[in-house]
Amino acid sequence: MVVSQLYAIADVQVLAARGIALADFARELRAADVGLVQYRNKNGSPQEVLRGAATLREAMAGSGCKLIMNDRADLAVLAGFDGVHVGQGDLSPEEARRIVGPDAIVGISTHSEEQVRAADPASQDRDVRHPVGGVDYIAIGPVFSTGTKLDAAPVVGLEGVRRARALTAKPLVAIGGITRANARSVIEAGADSIAIISALFAADESVEQVARDFLARLR
Secondary structure (H helix, E strand, O other): OOOOOEEEEEEHHHHHHOOOOHHHHHHHHHHOOOOEEEEEOOOOOHHHHHHHHHHHHHHHOOOOOEEEEEOOHHHHHHHOOOEEEEOOOOOOHHHHHHHHOOOOEEEEEEOOHHHHHHHOHHHHOOOOOOOOOOOOEEEEOOOOOOOOOOOOOOOOHHHHHHHHHHHOOOOEEEEOOOOOOOHHHHHHOOOOEEEEOHHHOEOOEOHHHHHHHHHHHHO
Protein backbone atom coordinates (compact mmCIF):
# COMPACT_ATOMS: atom_id res chain seq x y z
CA MET A 1 0.00 0.00 0.00
CA VAL A 2 1.20 3.50 -0.87
CA VAL A 3 -0.13 6.03 1.63
CA SER A 4 -0.70 9.71 1.05
CA GLN A 5 1.83 11.85 2.91
CA LEU A 6 -1.06 13.78 4.41
CA TYR A 7 -3.70 11.77 6.26
CA ALA A 8 -6.57 14.04 7.27
CA ILE A 9 -8.91 13.03 10.07
CA ALA A 10 -12.46 14.31 9.95
CA ASP A 11 -13.43 14.23 13.63
CA VAL A 12 -17.06 15.22 14.07
CA GLN A 13 -16.50 16.52 17.61
CA VAL A 14 -13.66 18.77 16.50
CA LEU A 15 -15.69 20.02 13.55
CA ALA A 16 -18.76 20.66 15.71
CA ALA A 17 -16.70 22.61 18.25
CA ARG A 18 -15.52 24.86 15.41
CA GLY A 19 -18.93 25.17 13.80
CA ILE A 20 -17.75 23.57 10.57
CA ALA A 21 -20.02 21.31 8.51
CA LEU A 22 -18.56 17.96 7.48
CA ALA A 23 -19.52 18.56 3.84
CA ASP A 24 -17.68 21.90 3.76
CA PHE A 25 -14.63 20.38 5.45
CA ALA A 26 -14.57 17.52 2.96
CA ARG A 27 -14.82 19.85 -0.03
CA GLU A 28 -11.81 21.80 1.25
CA LEU A 29 -9.80 18.58 1.55
CA ARG A 30 -10.81 17.55 -1.95
CA ALA A 31 -9.77 20.92 -3.36
CA ALA A 32 -6.34 20.44 -1.78
CA ASP A 33 -6.00 16.94 -3.32
CA VAL A 34 -5.75 15.16 0.02
CA GLY A 35 -5.50 11.46 -0.76
CA LEU A 36 -6.38 9.79 2.54
CA VAL A 37 -9.17 10.75 4.95
CA GLN A 38 -10.38 9.04 8.11
CA TYR A 39 -13.89 9.60 9.40
CA ARG A 40 -14.07 9.63 13.20
CA ASN A 41 -17.37 9.76 15.05
CA LYS A 42 -16.86 8.21 18.48
CA ASN A 43 -20.25 9.00 19.98
CA GLY A 44 -22.68 8.87 17.08
CA SER A 45 -25.28 6.17 16.56
CA PRO A 46 -24.74 3.79 13.61
CA GLN A 47 -27.32 5.80 11.66
CA GLU A 48 -25.51 9.07 12.38
CA VAL A 49 -22.16 7.58 11.44
CA LEU A 50 -23.54 6.26 8.16
CA ARG A 51 -25.13 9.62 7.31
CA GLY A 52 -21.82 11.37 7.90
CA ALA A 53 -19.98 8.71 5.93
CA ALA A 54 -22.34 9.22 3.00
CA THR A 55 -21.68 12.96 3.11
CA LEU A 56 -17.94 12.37 3.05
CA ARG A 57 -18.16 9.77 0.29
CA GLU A 58 -20.28 12.07 -1.87
CA ALA A 59 -17.87 14.97 -1.43
CA MET A 60 -14.89 12.81 -2.38
CA ALA A 61 -16.51 10.86 -5.21
CA GLY A 62 -14.24 10.55 -8.24
CA SER A 63 -11.25 12.15 -6.51
CA GLY A 64 -9.30 8.96 -5.86
CA CYS A 65 -9.17 9.77 -2.15
CA LYS A 66 -9.18 6.69 0.10
CA LEU A 67 -11.78 6.81 2.87
CA ILE A 68 -11.13 5.07 6.18
CA MET A 69 -13.67 4.45 8.95
CA ASN A 70 -12.46 4.81 12.53
CA ASP A 71 -13.12 1.76 14.74
CA ARG A 72 -16.21 0.32 13.05
CA ALA A 73 -15.38 -2.32 10.45
CA ASP A 74 -19.05 -3.17 9.98
CA LEU A 75 -19.95 0.42 9.23
CA ALA A 76 -16.95 0.74 6.90
CA VAL A 77 -18.50 -1.99 4.77
CA LEU A 78 -22.01 -0.52 4.89
CA ALA A 79 -20.66 2.93 4.03
CA GLY A 80 -18.71 1.66 1.04
CA PHE A 81 -15.45 2.95 2.50
CA ASP A 82 -12.02 1.73 1.46
CA GLY A 83 -11.04 0.46 4.89
CA VAL A 84 -11.02 0.72 8.65
CA HIS A 85 -8.64 1.96 11.33
CA VAL A 86 -8.62 0.17 14.67
CA GLY A 87 -7.10 1.05 18.02
CA GLN A 88 -5.55 -1.15 20.65
CA GLY A 89 -8.89 -1.56 22.41
CA ASP A 90 -10.95 -2.21 19.29
CA LEU A 91 -11.31 -5.23 17.04
CA SER A 92 -8.08 -7.05 16.30
CA PRO A 93 -6.71 -6.53 12.78
CA GLU A 94 -7.62 -10.15 11.99
CA GLU A 95 -11.21 -9.64 13.11
CA ALA A 96 -11.44 -6.38 11.19
CA ARG A 97 -10.02 -8.09 8.09
CA ARG A 98 -12.64 -10.82 8.24
CA ILE A 99 -15.33 -8.14 8.17
CA VAL A 100 -13.96 -5.74 5.53
CA GLY A 101 -12.46 -8.39 3.28
CA PRO A 102 -9.03 -9.09 1.79
CA ASP A 103 -8.92 -6.09 -0.53
CA ALA A 104 -9.84 -3.40 1.99
CA ILE A 105 -7.37 -1.28 3.94
CA VAL A 106 -6.79 -2.10 7.61
CA GLY A 107 -4.71 0.23 9.78
CA ILE A 108 -3.89 0.07 13.47
CA SER A 109 -2.78 2.51 16.16
CA THR A 110 0.35 1.66 18.15
CA HIS A 111 2.07 3.45 21.01
CA SER A 112 5.11 1.31 21.78
CA GLU A 113 7.73 -0.97 20.24
CA GLU A 114 5.86 -4.02 21.53
CA GLN A 115 2.66 -2.94 19.80
CA VAL A 116 4.50 -2.26 16.53
CA ARG A 117 6.02 -5.75 16.66
CA ALA A 118 2.61 -7.28 17.37
CA ALA A 119 1.08 -5.36 14.46
CA ASP A 120 3.69 -6.71 12.05
CA PRO A 121 4.79 -10.20 13.11
CA ALA A 122 6.89 -10.57 9.97
CA SER A 123 8.90 -7.44 10.75
CA GLN A 124 11.91 -9.38 11.99
CA ASP A 125 12.31 -11.02 8.59
CA ARG A 126 11.70 -8.57 5.76
CA ASP A 127 11.76 -11.43 3.22
CA VAL A 128 8.74 -13.10 4.77
CA ARG A 129 5.44 -12.00 3.32
CA HIS A 130 2.97 -10.82 5.93
CA PRO A 131 0.18 -13.39 6.34
CA VAL A 132 -3.27 -12.67 5.01
CA GLY A 133 -5.19 -10.80 7.67
CA GLY A 134 -2.40 -8.41 8.55
CA VAL A 135 -2.51 -4.64 8.59
CA ASP A 136 -1.79 -2.42 5.61
CA TYR A 137 -0.31 0.43 7.62
CA ILE A 138 0.76 1.12 11.19
CA ALA A 139 0.14 4.39 13.01
CA ILE A 140 2.58 5.43 15.75
CA GLY A 141 2.01 8.14 18.31
CA PRO A 142 1.40 10.46 19.88
CA VAL A 143 4.62 11.92 18.49
CA PHE A 144 4.14 15.19 20.34
CA SER A 145 1.71 16.24 23.06
CA THR A 146 -1.83 16.70 21.83
CA GLY A 147 -5.05 18.03 23.24
CA THR A 148 -7.29 16.27 20.73
CA LYS A 149 -7.47 13.01 22.66
CA LEU A 150 -7.94 13.30 26.42
CA ASP A 151 -6.92 9.66 26.92
CA ALA A 152 -3.84 9.88 24.72
CA ALA A 153 -0.96 7.49 25.38
CA PRO A 154 2.44 8.84 26.51
CA VAL A 155 4.36 10.84 23.91
CA VAL A 156 6.79 8.73 21.87
CA GLY A 157 8.71 11.62 20.29
CA LEU A 158 10.71 11.51 17.09
CA GLU A 159 12.82 8.73 18.56
CA GLY A 160 9.67 6.62 18.84
CA VAL A 161 9.05 7.17 15.14
CA ARG A 162 12.63 6.13 14.36
CA ARG A 163 12.31 2.96 16.45
CA ALA A 164 9.01 2.07 14.81
CA ARG A 165 10.57 2.60 11.39
CA ALA A 166 13.35 0.20 12.28
CA LEU A 167 10.84 -2.45 13.32
CA THR A 168 8.57 -2.56 10.29
CA ALA A 169 8.57 -2.19 6.54
CA LYS A 170 4.86 -1.42 6.59
CA PRO A 171 3.77 2.13 5.70
CA LEU A 172 4.16 4.18 8.87
CA VAL A 173 1.71 6.92 9.80
CA ALA A 174 2.74 9.34 12.56
CA ILE A 175 0.07 11.07 14.62
CA GLY A 176 -0.22 13.41 17.57
CA GLY A 177 0.67 17.06 17.93
CA ILE A 178 2.06 17.38 14.41
CA THR A 179 2.10 20.91 12.96
CA ARG A 180 3.43 22.57 9.86
CA ALA A 181 6.49 23.58 11.87
CA ASN A 182 7.46 20.04 12.86
CA ALA A 183 5.92 17.94 10.07
CA ARG A 184 9.09 17.67 8.03
CA SER A 185 11.06 16.38 11.02
CA VAL A 186 8.53 13.58 11.43
CA ILE A 187 8.94 12.49 7.82
CA GLU A 188 12.72 12.66 8.19
CA ALA A 189 12.43 10.42 11.27
CA GLY A 190 10.95 7.71 9.07
CA ALA A 191 7.21 8.27 8.80
CA ASP A 192 5.62 7.81 5.39
CA SER A 193 2.61 9.92 6.31
CA ILE A 194 1.40 12.31 8.99
CA ALA A 195 -2.14 12.24 10.38
CA ILE A 196 -3.57 15.56 11.48
CA ILE A 197 -6.79 16.83 13.00
CA SER A 198 -6.72 20.24 14.72
CA ALA A 199 -3.61 21.36 12.81
CA LEU A 200 -5.80 21.70 9.71
CA PHE A 201 -7.40 24.77 11.24
CA ALA A 202 -5.65 28.13 11.34
CA ALA A 203 -6.77 31.71 11.72
CA ASP A 204 -7.12 33.59 8.44
CA GLU A 205 -6.50 30.46 6.35
CA SER A 206 -8.92 27.98 4.83
CA VAL A 207 -8.58 24.26 5.42
CA GLU A 208 -7.64 23.96 1.76
CA GLN A 209 -4.82 26.47 2.16
CA VAL A 210 -3.48 24.74 5.27
CA ALA A 211 -3.65 21.29 3.66
CA ARG A 212 -1.86 22.54 0.55
CA ASP A 213 0.85 24.07 2.72
CA PHE A 214 1.29 20.80 4.60
CA LEU A 215 1.62 18.88 1.35
CA ALA A 216 4.18 21.36 0.02
CA ARG A 217 6.28 21.01 3.17
CA LEU A 218 6.16 17.22 3.05
CA ARG A 219 7.37 16.82 -0.51
